[in-house]
Amino acid sequence: MIENWELFLFPYNQAAKEWKVKLRGIRDEFQQLDEHSPIEFVTSRIKSIDSIKEKIKRRNIAPDRLTEDMEDICGLRIMCPFLDDIHEVVNILRRRNDIDIVSERDYVNNEKESGYRSYHIIFRYPLQLIDGQRDILVEIQIRTLAMNFWATLEHSLNYKHPNAFPAEVHQRLQAASETAFKLDEEMSKIRNELVKDAEKDQSKGEEK
Amino acid sequence: MIENWELFLFPYNQAAKEWKVKLRGIRDEFQQLDEHSPIEFVTSRIKSIDSIKEKIKRRNIAPDRLTEDMEDICGLRIMCPFLDDIHEVVNILRRRNDIDIVSERDYVNNEKESGYRSYHIIFRYPLQLIDGQRDILVEIQIRTLAMNFWATLEHSLNYKHPNAFPAEVHQRLQAASETAFKLDEEMSKIRNELVKDAEKDQSKGEEK
Amino acid sequence: MIENWELFLFPYNQAAKEWKVKLRGIRDEFQQLDEHSPIEFVTSRIKSIDSIKEKIKRRNIAPDRLTEDMEDICGLRIMCPFLDDIHEVVNILRRRNDIDIVSERDYVNNEKESGYRSYHIIFRYPLQLIDGQRDILVEIQIRTLAMNFWATLEHSLNYKHPNAFPAEVHQRLQAASETAFKLDEEMSKIRNELVKDAEKDQSKGEEK
Amino acid sequence: MIENWELFLFPYNQAAKEWKVKLRGIRDEFQQLDEHSPIEFVTSRIKSIDSIKEKIKRRNIAPDRLTEDMEDICGLRIMCPFLDDIHEVVNILRRRNDIDIVSERDYVNNEKESGYRSYHIIFRYPLQLIDGQRDILVEIQIRTLAMNFWATLEHSLNYKHPNAFPAEVHQRLQAASETAFKLDEEMSKIRNELVKDAEKDQSKGEEK
Numbered sequence: 001m002i003e004n005w006e007l008f009l010f011p012y013n014q015a016a017k018e019w020k021v022k023l024r025g026i027r028d029e030f031q032q033l034d035e036h037s038p039i040e041f042v043t044s045r046i047k048s049i050d051s052i053k054e055k056i057k058r059r060n061i062a063p064d065r066l067t068e069d070m071e072d073i074c075g076l077r078i079m080c081p082f083l084d085d086i087h088e089v090v091n092i093l094r095r096r097n098d099i100d101i102v103s104e105r106d107y108v109n110n111e112k113e114s115g116y117r118s119y120h121i122i123f124r125y126p127l128q129l130i131d132g133q134r135d136i137l138v139e140i141q142i143r144t145l146a147m148n149f150w151a152t153l154e155h156s157l158n159y160k161h162p163n164a165f166p167a168e169v170h171q172r173l174q175a176a177s178e179t180a181f182k183l184d185e186e187m188s189k190i191r192n193e194l195v196k197d198a199e200k201d202q203s204k205g206e207e208k
Numbered sequence: 209m210i211e212n213w214e215l216f217l218f219p220y221n222q223a224a225k226e227w228k229v230k231l232r233g234i235r236d237e238f239q240q241l242d243e244h245s246p247i248e249f250v251t252s253r254i255k256s257i258d259s260i261k262e263k264i265k266r267r268n269i270a271p272d273r274l275t276e277d278m279e280d281i282c283g284l285r286i287m288c289p290f291l292d293d294i295h296e297v298v299n300i301l302r303r304r305n306d307i308d309i310v311s312e313r314d315y316v317n318n319e320k321e322s323g324y325r326s327y328h329i330i331f332r333y334p335l336q337l338i339d340g341q342r343d344i345l346v347e348i349q350i351r352t353l354a355m356n357f358w359a360t361l362e363h364s365l366n367y368k369h370p371n372a373f374p375a376e377v378h379q380r381l382q383a384a385s386e387t388a389f390k391l392d393e394e395m396s397k398i399r400n401e402l403v404k405d406a407e408k409d410q411s412k413g414e415e416k
Numbered sequence: 417m418i419e420n421w422e423l424f425l426f427p428y429n430q431a432a433k434e435w436k437v438k439l440r441g442i443r444d445e446f447q448q449l450d451e452h453s454p455i456e457f458v459t460s461r462i463k464s465i466d467s468i469k470e471k472i473k474r475r476n477i478a479p480d481r482l483t484e485d486m487e488d489i490c491g492l493r494i495m496c497p498f499l500d501d502i503h504e505v506v507n508i509l510r511r512r513n514d515i516d517i518v519s520e521r522d523y524v525n526n527e528k529e530s531g532y533r534s535y536h537i538i539f540r541y542p543l544q545l546i547d548g549q550r551d552i553l554v555e556i557q558i559r560t561l562a563m564n565f566w567a568t569l570e571h572s573l574n575y576k577h578p579n580a581f582p583a584e585v586h587q588r589l590q591a592a593s594e595t596a597f598k599l600d601e602e603m604s605k606i607r608n609e610l611v612k613d614a615e616k617d618q619s620k621g622e623e624k
Numbered sequence: 625m626i627e628n629w630e631l632f633l634f635p636y637n638q639a640a641k642e643w644k645v646k647l648r649g650i651r652d653e654f655q656q657l658d659e660h661s662p663i664e665f666v667t668s669r670i671k672s673i674d675s676i677k678e679k680i681k682r683r684n685i686a687p688d689r690l691t692e693d694m695e696d697i698c699g700l701r702i703m704c705p706f707l708d709d710i711h712e713v714v715n716i717l718r719r720r721n722d723i724d725i726v727s728e729r730d731y732v733n734n735e736k737e738s739g740y741r742s743y744h745i746i747f748r749y750p751l752q753l754i755d756g757q758r759d760i761l762v763e764i765q766i767r768t769l770a771m772n773f774w775a776t777l778e779h780s781l782n783y784k785h786p787n788a789f790p791a792e793v794h795q796r797l798q799a800a801s802e803t804a805f806k807l808d809e810e811m812s813k814i815r816n817e818l819v820k821d822a823e824k825d826q827s828k829g830e831e832k
Contacts, residue, residue, distance in 0.1 A: 010448045014441045021437050022544070025430040029546050032426045036368065040360060041249075081364050096544045098514075128438070128512045130445050145360060149353040152248060153395045156289050160244065161402050169398055176394055179387065186384055187361045190377055194369050218656045222649045229645050230752070233638045237754050240634045304752045306722075336646070336720045338653050452784065456776060457665075497780050561773040568664060568769060569811045572705055576660065577818050585814055592810055595803065602800055603777045606793055610785050 001063045005049050012074040015127050015136045016044040019076050023140075026092060038085030038092075039078055040145060047073045071102070071122045072139040079148050082191060083108075083184045086119050086142050093140065099123040102137065108147075114170075115177030116151060118143040146180040209271045213257050220282040223335050223344045224252040227284050231348075234300060246293030246300075247286055248353060255281045279310070279330045280347040287356050290399060291316075291392045294327050294350050301348065307331040310345065316355075322378075323385030324359060326351040354388040417479045421465045428490040431543050431552045432460040435492050439556075442508060454501030454508075455494055456561060463489045487518070487538045488555040495564050498607060499524075499600045502535050502558050509556065515539040518553065524563075530586075531593030532567060534559040562596040625687045629673050636698040639751050639760045640668040643700050647764075650716060662709030662716075663702055664769060671697045695726070695746045696763040703772050706815060707732075707808045710743050710766050717764065723747040726761065732771075738794075739801030740775060742767040770804040 002008045023042045030037035047055075052073065055061070061069045080086050086108060094101065105120040119142040127136045143151065154173055157165075165173065210216045231250045238245035255263075260281065263269070269277045288294050294316060302309065313328040327350040335344045351359065362381055365373075373381065418424045439458045446453035463471075468489065471477070477485045496502050502524060510517065521536040535558040543552045559567065570589055573581075581589065626632045647666045654661035671679075676697065679685070685693050704710050710732060718725065729744040743766040751760045767775065778797055781789075789797065 007448055010445060014444065017437050017441065018434065021433050025433065026546060028430065029426060032423055036364065041251075043249075081361055092546055095548060097542060097549050098544050126513060128514050130442060130508055132511060133513050145353070145357040149357055149391075152353060153289055153399075156244065157399060157402060161406060165402075166405070169402065172394065172398055176391055176398075179391055183357075183384055183387055183391075186380065190380055190384075191361075191365060194365060194373075194377065197374070198369060215656055218653060222652065225645050225649065226642065229641050233641065234754060236638065237634060240631055300754055303756060305750060305757050306752050334721060336722050338650060338716055340719060341721050452780065457667075459665075497777055561769070561776060565769040565773055565807075569705055569815075572660065573815060573818060577822060581818075582821070585818065588810065588814055592807055592814075595807055599773075599800055599803055599807075602796065606796055606800075607777075607781060610781060610789075610793065613790070614785060 002066075009046055009049075009073070011127055011129065011134055011136055012046050014129075015074045015125055015138055016046055016076065018127075019074075019125070019138060019140075020044045022098075023076060023078060026089075036081075038080050038082075038088040040081050041079050043077045043079075045075050045077075047075065067137070071137045074136060074138045076138065076140045077148075078140060078142045080142065080144050083144055083188045086144065089142050090119060090121065093121060093123075099125050099138075108143075111177065111181075114154065115174040116154070117147045117177065117181060118151065144184050146184045150177050150180045210274075217254055217257075217281070219335055219337065219342055219344055220254050222337075223282045223333055223346055224254055224284065226335075227282075227333070227346060227348075228252045230306075231284060231286060234297075244289075246288050246290075246296040248289050249287050251285045251287075253283050253285075255283065275345070279345045282344060282346045284346065284348045285356075286348060286350045288350065288352050291352055291396045294352065297350050298327060298329065301329060301331075307333050307346075316351075319385065319389075322362065323382040324362070325355045325385065325389060326359065352392050354392045358385050358388045418482075425462055425465075425489070427543055427545065427550055427552055428462050430545075431490045431541055431554055432462060432492065434543075435490075435541070435554060435556075436460045438514075439492060439494060442505075452497075454496050454498075454504040456497050457495050459493045459495075461491050461493075463491065483553070487553045490552060490554045492554065492556045493564075494556060494558045496558065496560050499560055499604045502560065505558050506535060506537065509537060509539075515541050515554075524559075527593065527597075530570065531590040532570070533563045533593065533597060534567065560600050562600045566593050566596045626690075633670055633673075633697070635751055635753065635758055635760055636670050638753075639698045639749055639762055640670060640700065642751075643698075643749070643762060643764075644668045646722075647700060647702060650713075660705075662704050662706075662712040664705050665703050666700065667703075668698075668700045671699065691761070695761045698760060698762045700762065700764045701772075702764060702766045704766065704768050707768055707812045710768065713766050714743060714745065717745060717747075723749050723762075732767075735801065735805075738778065739798040740778070741771045741801065741805060742775065768808050770808045774801050774804045 020042055023039065027037045027039040027042070030039070047070075052066075052070065055070060056063075056066065059069070067073075078089055080089060090104070093099070100123055102122045102124055103120075104122075108117050108119050111117045121140045121142070123138055123140075124135050125138050126133050154177075157173075164170075228250055231247065235245045235247040235250070238247070255278075260274075260278065263278060264271075264274070267277070275281075286297055288297060298312070301307070308331055310330045310332055311328075312330075316325050316327050319325045329348045329350070331346055331348075332343045333346050334341050362385075365381075372378075436458055439455065443453045443455040443458070446455070463486075468482075468486065471486060472479075472482065475485070483489075494505055496505060506520070509515070516539055518538045518540055519536075520538075523532060523534050523536060527533045537556045537558070539554055539556075540551045541554050542549050570593075573589075580586075644666055647663065651661045651663040651666070654663070671694075676690075676694065679694060680687075680690065683693070691697075702713055704713060714728070717723070725745060725747045727744075727746045732741050732743050735741045745764045745766070747762055747764075748759045749762050750757050778801075781797075788794075
């Protein structure tokens with residue numbers, strides 16, 4: 001199998017660095033324009049060697065299919081303030097000329113059984129290496145701050161207690177996810193009402 | 209008043225850079241020890257010149273009292289996964305020898321009227337400049353991811369609609385903050401129960 | 417002319433950030449391969465607003481031609497250990513698919529009158545902005561550490577004494593540049609001789 | 625001996641990060657003041673595990689004396705434009721209240737046999753860890769760009785050819801170091817003459 005993991009992971013590390021700068025640039029551009037940024041912050045992680053090995057076993061991935069079949073070795077995460085911001089970010093990514101989107105999965109409206117919510121985009125990125133181009137698969141997870149709160153804590157609990165949660169805990173985590181999602185919807189409603197009020201005030205002002 | 213704002217803000221910028229590295233080091237140390245980190249991520253901001261000027265007016269601060277009376281020019285923010293992590297972070301900060309804590313305010317248990325929750329620590333930091341030492345006031349806000357979700361969105365709404373919110377919006381924001389806090393409490397409860405279960409399992413294992 | 421300079425410079429700043437990560441990635445890849453890296457370190461700078469204005473005047477550039485006629489608003493600098501490394505870096509850049517080289521100027525072998533030596537490449541980079549692609553001109557200066565020593569000190573002297581240097585100083589700076597270049601050549605010769613010696617030793621070892 | 629090297633090296637890594645920010649802050653402060661900065665750039669490195677093990681053997685260091693007897697595990701390097709800048713940086717470091725200088729070695733005026741030149745300062749830094757303070761030894765090497773040119777290339781040759789250099793190469797490297805040092809002295813002379821000329825011009829202007 002892979003002999004030198006550090007070397008194998010180098011292109012993924014490099015792609016992650018380049019994309020962190022690219023995605024933070026989107027946020028910076030909105031701020032420069034003094035407009036609401038749909039991106040609050042960006043993080044990246046490279047899948048650990050242990051996790052890659054475990055997934056190879058679990059999914060029975062052939063060694064020569066690793067770079068093609070494991071789509072989340074290079075992972076980025078975009079945190080959005082509001083629910084609507086997720087779609088704006090997705091649209092901005094779809095417009096880019098430097099990637100080739102492979103698949104999209106909407107776990108925002110179709111949450112996973114655990115309660116997990118996020119929008120996933122996998123794309124192919126033509127990374128430039130010393131000896132030429134190498135296409136790298138990159139996964140971007142887009143989620144609200146509320147979804148990120150839930151996913152971070154659930155992951156932390158999972159990490160310390162790797163066995164399946166007891167049924168009662170499982171249900172309470174699902175319920176917590178549902179509550180977090182309702183909070184996202186409520187904050188969006190408040191936002192939209194404030195926008196409408198502001199527009200009304202403006203049109204009143206213009207009538208005078 | 210201040211003639212060269214860039215120069216005035218330099219020490220605050222430098223202190224923010226130094227503290228971002230120091231606080232991220234706490235997270236890194238926990239991760240190196242393979243223990244749960246009470247710090248999820250750290251951000252910093254320097255108060256904008258406009259905000260400083262506005263606050264000078266509003267609070268009627270004398271120019272020569274600026275560095276002493278405005279305590280939040282250099283601001284750092286620590287986001288914690290769980291509610292209990294806040295107190296762990298506070299205790300870690302209290303143990304440090306490189307600062308002199310000036311004041312602490314517990315807006316976690318005594319939320320502001322708006323619904324805002326965070327734990328605030330203000331300390332004096334002996335910054336080393338070219339010509340010698342200069343004591344700088346630094347404010348650190350410590351909050352959970354759920355509190356940060358609420359505070360970020362409320363701030364975003366406030367920024368776009370600077371007038372006071374209508375009473376109905378105000379109440380709904382308070383209610384949303386309350387729901388977010390209940391989510392924090394629920395996640396802590398789940399965590400504590402999982403820990404208890406794990407301890408039970410372990411002692412059962414030892415009994416055999 | 418330009419109304420909002422910060423906004424005008426945003427794409428150049430973003431391109432500089434992306435290229436700093438890309439160029440440092442070349443160095444990292446060589447290090448990962450445990451091979452000699454032709455890149456020692458990388459810096460970037462955005463032309464200051466004052467310098468842009470001064471150059472517009474001096475060269476009589478039309479405002480609508482600014483982005484096309486001023487090629488060094490976004491500047492990167494690559495410092496190489498050895499003289500030969502410059503050509504290796506140039507070749508690596510020529511192989512990349514993410515840029516379109518506009519021009520190359522060899523001030524290494526054809527130094528400027530001042531004594532300045534560097535290899536300049538100007539390329540077009542398709543930057544992805546929120547609203548779509550925007551082609552940005554980027555200038556990369558490639559030089560040895562010895563050339564960088566001379567250029568940095570000459571620039572420092574120039575900055576503090578903006579008038580033309582006295583003829584005698586001018587000549588001494590030219591002579592210093594020549595000495596620095598001879599040092600580069602001497603270090604390359606030593607390196608090549610050590611490589612030849614090592615090859616001889618190896619072939620002797622193989623003969624036995 | 626050391627069981628977990630990553631954990632052993634953590635405080636050194638953290639100290640290096642904190643000091644990189646502190647030293648770059650000195651450069652930034654000069655630039656903010658629009659004064660010549662005696663610091664051109666700053667780098668850091670943590671001694672590799674292999675190098676530490678090799679040095680333990682070579683110097684016969686007892687395991688429990690490692691943190692006290694190996695003074696260069698955490699290393700920083702400051703590159704200065706001009707020769708005189710080295711002393712300015714040394715003086716700035718001596719004035720700091722956040723360190724305790726253990727020793728200084730002047731390899732600028734007393735170069736090593738190889739031709740190596742730099743000014744070395746070793747100090748004790750009270751690093752704040754989760755469980756309390758830990759004093760860490762830090763080594764800072766201060767050198768001009770010309771000295772750094774020589775040291776970088778000599779190190780690169782050494783790395784690829786780890787045996788002692790042939791006597792002839794050894795002498796040529798010494799000579800190259802001497803030439804680089806003469807270049808430093810010549811650039812300093814030019815600088816001082818330009819300063820004198822500027823002062824004369826000014827006093828003439830004032831006489832009129």
